[in-house]
Amino acid sequence: MDESSTRHPMTGNEMSGAAEGGTERHTYDVVVVGAGGAGLRAAIAAHEAGARTAVVCKSLLGKAHTVMAEGGIAAAMGNRWPEDGWEVHFRDTMRGGKMLNHWRMAQLHAQEAPERVMELEDWGALFDRTEDGLISQRDFGGHKYARLAHVGDRTGLEMIRTLQQRTVALGIDVFMECTVTDVFKQDGVVSGALAYWRETGRFVVFDTPTVVLATGGIGKSFKVTSNSWEYTGDGHALAMRTGASLINMEFVQFHPTGMVWPPSVKGLLVTESVRGDGGILRNSEGERFMFDYIPEYFRAETADTVEEADAWYEDKKSNRRPPELLPRDEVARAINSEIKAGRGTPHGGIYLDIASRRSPEFIRKRLPSMYHQFKELADVDITREPMEIGPTCHYVMGGVEVDPDTQESAVTGLYAVGECSGGMHGSNRLGGNSLGDLLVFGKRAGESASAHAAGLGARRPQVDEDHVRAARASALAPFEVEGGENPYSIQADLQQSMNDLVGIIRTGPELQEALRAIEALKVRAASMKVEGHRQYNPGWHLALDLRNMLVVSEAVARAALAREESRGGHTRDDFPGPDPAWGTRNLVVRLDAAGTGVELHEQPLPVMPDELQQYFESK
Template identity: 75%
Template structure:
């Protein structure tokens, strides 16, 4: 039995779990508010999945279109989320994003420039104006580099390659966290009255995903186990364009910047099929040819955008429909063509990462020919239900920001809103976590029994006598979610998925891990799997409950959008260790914001 007194311990005012953009920004904000901050990351500092957000940071700075402002950005965000967004989060996001971008510039971020020397902004799907501040197609990398450099300069304590397996509580409030060093397997306890979750998404529950290995739903499950609610879990975004060939790179993201800079989608007949999927109110009345239609839609002054820049959920469904109709590419996707639209020099200057990615991984020169792309699990709109202004969950002392937090994006996230989301709400969560810690008169205690129980649970896979391998269980989980709770859903398949998830959960009790705790990836996966299963159950149960199609949730047995569901969010919570779903009315939007949607 593990002796709690022998376990490594650290004490902080604020502990931030996750070192992507949201975690780094939260840590910086908490430090600036006077807190002693610890930052825990599952991999190496600088390797967070934020680097895959390549296109840009959505912010209504008006550098390219002077008519852009926060009200238009707010309206675009709400419409993109099919009005299920928490209006206050969308408002704060739109209002504060420009300041967060300028802040990055002050800290050393090197943005692309307009001819006038302002920060350049590019087009992206669902945005009325070109508003994504960018660094070529490597914006996420520049954001991480800038925040990481500042965090290190401030002297924030960083614990790399360390995984948190359990949040600890005293009564109803947070007292800290329990984890282990991935290299040695040794346990570590963090004492902190405020904990900020910034752990990202859930993509590794799916077979085809753009997400990195860290995205196993850790933060979602930690919050759920601690007593918090998860909101909007049925809404999973399948990015329209992931690589589909060769198999070794299946799912790797192809940034929306390719389409924002002029790329178009074609089927195996060479036809630009997105013209067939434009909403009726947006269709051209006079276009008799592709060239004429192209000119009509590419008219930003009249709020007309190329159909490839429709919101991601709509483009993903269109690609899926083309493939199912037999008009897909040889390897089950469609063709993304920028070579016929832009010069090689333009492509290499604007999309250097994409050029090298396809050249090195698929032996395809995107300046000379099309790419094969298809939908890939990319982002979960659902996450911890938090207060919009503070980022605090329903559990005292527990905060969340970034992809692990829910409510901001409603049923569908617009491209570019993820990076501004993590900057705006990372800062807010960090500041308020620090303020709350400063108000705590005596730090909550961590009970020895809680530490012993956490250690026993972490070591359980080594004591197993069954014949289940964690890699086999994960493979089967990914297959279930891909086939039964994927881009198109129906009731029978989701009930089947829930039955299979019960079987998979039982199989995890029979997992056996061999070897020692040092450098043991099988053990690491065995500890991740309960989180993946719990989050997958939340997705399936909420998706079964919502009997309509909206945003990232499409049901072929309920293909239409139902207005009665337009004022309801679903919350997942634990009821005696079982996932339960309840309905919650949307918060009422103030009249001055509602009037924005009455304008033409």
């Protein structure tokens, strides 16, 4: 397991080691972990603020879950509806999150998203246009007005393309296929990070006073998910091990529409744009069932009849929206109920039908990715027949607890942004708010990190070499185990347990069983055995990922057990309705004193100022 030579970021040129044991070493002002929309926007902001900036990404530049956000960027630009404004978007976001959102984050997001969209266009993003040449905006669930700026159904891909191009043009260093395993502190503040090259296994030390976590979600802890292999809760776990806390971890969003057939693509996302552009949901009996699941608090603005819903699609002057465009948690629970009642499709889903509603030309123009996805992967022509879909683990509302204005965690110098941060979405995220979230808070995090680094001067914290040696030894420990267990079997059992016991519908006894299962898996993981060498070793990579997946899964299950109500993305069969008492507090988790378990405490919601409260009292 000798240290081999390594490559320069981006160029691939050979570099020699510069620290003990040949470990590669770099010095930056800001290190961003993750190269999705949030990470790239943070890196651009930090660089433009004058910081020496690097991006470290587990996979390849441009390979991020951001591309799965196909529908658009929610921003109250008023291009379709002049009545729309940040106040309406703020209210929709808070209501979608069942008022557990941090009001300041929802406010900043609603106010700044339009400017961030225009900025993206200035950098070369090619948005669809209205008849008047403005950026087109489409309807999405939970939004009162059509406000999602879009590029067909490939908006996330266009965002990544644009941000990636600007990152490269600015000359920001990017360490691809490089995984961060530890964040270091000196006297309680961030001093650096340890990573390793996935190709060679060689370690890298980053001397930096600021780390921005932008690692995305936790979906690979679940068996059925739209998430890619990278989404193992790395940022969540890194933050906890560094001393930060997580908030709202019980709230996991199961996107209503993932592919259910063939098995090789089960869980792959089917964009909400299909419903936004006229698609309807039917059960196996042909019934358009969503009319039976309209919550009372949406009754006034949701169509009660097929005729009202059809009129809305053709003439959107009405505020009575189709029930297919209810918030995602409502739609996912309705679909789950139909399947459990025996009205599911042959492959265990329900039908999403746009073929009977729109012309083939309209579908191929507005939904080109969906057309090709189903045609190539499932041999289904969505211009002629319905899709079989079902709920899939898609997004975690919970994440690192951060300051709303700066995105800094409780640990000085440690920031979090995007899906691995918490507070913005409360108990449920509205579709389209994720991309705006990435842009708005990515910029704020990058600027804040740069300002912190610039203010240190000669007081920059130093990496303790004993911490580096300990972190290296911990990462290499699986190679030293004799007769241990294969990490793949542990991952499979974790995914099955989370899928069965901490899924879309939960109960107290099942959550307790999940926690016992996770404890048993932690014991098994302590003696994981990795075969072979550090080069090209996916088993070793998974062994390191599992440490993160287990602690984050425990955080989700423990918070879900504590919250004895149903709200947003968290549904308890034994507590089927929302409880007003629970509507006044959040749950916060952190590592216990031993660093081996998760402890939980309650925290009151931040008080919303009167000038914002008025938007709810009069509506």
